[in-house]
Amino acid sequence: MKPLNWAIIGPGAIAQQFAAAMVAMNRKVYAVGARNREKGQAFAQRYAIERVDDDIARLLSDPQIDAVYISTPHASHFGWMKLALEQGKHLLVEKAIVVSSSELNEINRLAQQKKLIVAEAMTLFHMPLYHQLKALITEGRLGNVKMIQVSFGSIKEPDPENRFFNPELAGGALLDIGTYALSFARFFLSSQPDRLLTTVSQFSTGVDEQSGILLQNNSNEIATISLAFRAKMPKCGLIACEKGSITVDDFPRAQRATLNWADGGSEIIEAGESERALQYEILNVEEYIAQGSNPLHYLTEDVVALMTDIRQQWGIRFPFEQQA
Numbered sequence: 001m002k003p004l005n006w007a008i009i010g011p012g013a014i015a016q017q018f019a020a021a022m023v024a025m026n027r028k029v030y031a032v033g034a035r036n037r038e039k040g041q042a043f044a045q046r047y048a049i050e051r052v053d054d055d056i057a058r059l060l061s062d063p064q065i066d067a068v069y070i071s072t073p074h075a076s077h078f079g080w081m082k083l084a085l086e087q088g089k090h091l092l093v094e095k096a097i098v099v100s101s102s103e104l105n106e107i108n109r110l111a112q113q114k115k116l117i118v119a120e121a122m123t124l125f126h127m128p129l130y131h132q133l134k135a136l137i138t139e140g141r142l143g144n145v146k147m148i149q150v151s152f153g154s155i156k157e158p159d160p161e162n163r164f165f166n167p168e169l170a171g172g173a174l175l176d177i178g179t180y181a182l183s184f185a186r187f188f189l190s191s192q193p194d195r196l197l198t199t200v201s202q203f204s205t206g207v208d209e210q211s212g213i214l215l216q217n218n219s220n221e222i223a224t225i226s227l228a229f230r231a232k233m234p235k236c237g238l239i240a241c242e243k244g245s246i247t248v249d250d251f252p253r254a255q256r257a258t259l260n261w262a263d264g265g266s267e268i269i270e271a272g273e274s275e276r277a278l279q280y281e282i283l284n285v286e287e288y289i290a291q292g293s294n295p296l297h298y299l300t301e302d303v304v305a306l307m308t309d310i311r312q313q314w315g316i317r318f319p320f321e322q323q324a
């Protein structure tokens with residue numbers, strides 16, 4: 001396959017890591033779209049990027065671009081995704097990929113029609129460790145999955161304007177960090193949960209600040225999830241099976257897990273490198289494009305469906321959804 005020409009939309013904090021990963025892998029970021037021209041130019045200079053444009057729609061019509069990485073705040077993903085797909089570009093989009101299933105359904109229809117790949121930059125879906133853990137569970141020595149626990153608490157500046165608390169930017173802990181916890185749970189649950197219990201505390205802006213979420217599927221596997229935006233909690237995932245459990249600390253980019261057998265004894269499981277998290281995403285997207293499909297997209301769809309149902313239970317709608 002000929003090397004892909006990538007464009008980045010939104011040269012903020014995570015885009016720096018993406019560009020650095022591309023450089024480390026000898027890949028080409030050809031263009032950057034930035035609503036602030038000066039920021040775009042500084043970014044382009046830093047990563048030797050050929051084209052900068054503050055008119056992002058115009059940039060996306062450039063036939064030289066093959067694939068687009070979108071790293072803007074959540075509320076704007078859908079609009080940029082749609083435009084990029086209409087212009088025939090493959091997509092890697094930061095979490096949370098979109099804000100609702102109705103947005104994702106529209107994206108899926110368009111991608112299918114245009115035969116393009118859409119992938120979510122959900123680190124854990126791409127980390128080698130997770131595929132090793134899944135293989136270990138599938139092989140059956142641990143018995144069936146019974147319970148999953150995930151906690152993620154991150155202290156954010158309580159500023160109503162920032163992307164964490166601003167409803168106009170689709171803020172809230174669920175979309176920002178809950179998406180990691182739900183992705184972890186869904187990755188190990190054998191099927192999509194159909195029972196959902198939740199409780200939430202809202203920030204003054206109306207977005208979810210902290211919550212507890214309980215999920216159960218038809219195989220009676222249960223997942224409990226704790227999220228907080230104004231309290232620190234370890235990023236810890238636990239999969240408890242009939243014959244032992246697996247603990248994954250710092251789970252979003254983990255390279256190591258601990259397996260504790262129920263009858264005593266433990267093992268360390270290691271695969272990949274945390275520091276290469278974004279490189280694994282890029283490698284996977286290249287593979288999906290070459291093979292013409294993203295085999296993990298169903299996980300993204302299931303997680304977005306859960307987040308849609310959870311927000312519906314909470315009665316939390318973003319201002320741009322109310323206008324829709």
Ligand SMILES: NC(=O)C1=CN([C@@H]2O[C@H](COP(=O)(O)OP(=O)(O)OC[C@H]3O[C@@H](n4cnc5c(N)ncnc54)[C@H](OP(=O)(O)O)[C@@H]3O)[C@@H](O)[C@H]2O)C=CC1
Nearest residue numbers: 010011012013014015035036071072073074076094095096
């Ligand atoms: N995978 C991971 O580990 C991480 C993923 N993320 C995800 O990445 C995304 C961005 O987060 P982060 O980098 O922290 O955010 P930043 O605020 O640092 O960067 C966002 C960038 O998007 C630009 N932008 C904002 N709104 C728009 C818009 N409507 N259209 C075009 N550009 C826009 C900003 O421009 P300006 O500078 O002009 O405001 C800025 O360049 C989110 O989806 C987040 O959840 C975030 C952190 C880690």
Ligand SMILES: O=C1CO[C@H](CO)[C@@H](O)[C@@H]1O
Nearest residue numbers: 095153154164176177252
């Ligand atoms: O994705 C991200 C990485 O984790 C942070 C929390 O620790 C998030 O806020 C951020 O959006």
